[in-house]
Amino acid sequence: MQKALQVAKSAILRDEVPVGAVLVDYKNNKIISSGSNTVIEDSDPTAHAEINIIRAACREKLSTHLDDCDIYITLEPCAMCAQAISNARIRRIYYGAYDPKSGGVDHGARVLESSSCHHKPEVYGGILEKECSDLLVGFFKSKR
């Protein structure tokens, strides 16, 4: 999660919402992909940190499945990213700040609990919650 926080911080320099994510091969504890939001940079409303690193890792592995991976994210995933994480067959989600407004895992659509979700990763929220949350709150305050 420290690494996810680090890439989230780098997003601020590009004026992107500071969310960072890291994919880890849990068998050897090795980071296989990390990245942040690039929505503005890429003019792409789907370019959330989670989507970016899933795409990069799958391209690298020439596979649509990341069964050997856990994902660490500084913010609760939205509904889009939650379903993408499920599609990629990722084992576990560890995330930092809760997102009552736009989250889609423990709030809102609760995508992973729905009947149309066919792979349900284990979810652990609130990891380094304060650091992850402070980063976002500080960013949005600076925008006002």
Added chain:
Amino acid sequence: MQKALQVAKSAILRDEVPVGAVLVDYKNNKIISSGSNTVIEDSDPTAHAEINIIRAACREKLSTHLDDCDIYITLEPCAMCAQAISNARIRRIYYGAYDPKSGGVDHGARVLESSSCHHKPEVYGGILEKECSDLLVGFFKSKR
């Protein structure tokens, strides 16, 4: 929707699930992007037809919003695509076949009805339903 069906059919040749989508600028009724699933071709579990054409259209317009667009899809969007369509601020969703198993609009997570969905496109399902459904049923039958 005829155009969406046409691109869906083209996906069969690449052994992809035949789902097609088209983005239309509703002000001048012009198609601005069309495409099908490329999940296998691109080794990308996020490369559903909807995501592909939203990314292409936004890149072309250098914008993260497609407020002037409606989307036509041969199949009910999943939760990932439903949230992506919302993120892109698309006005209306017209879709063909209902998807009780994996749909995320009128089934499952019903993403657009959730409190974490901040732009809710109008939804019209069942357009050319039989043609869209027959295409998918035929594809999966041929795989057995």
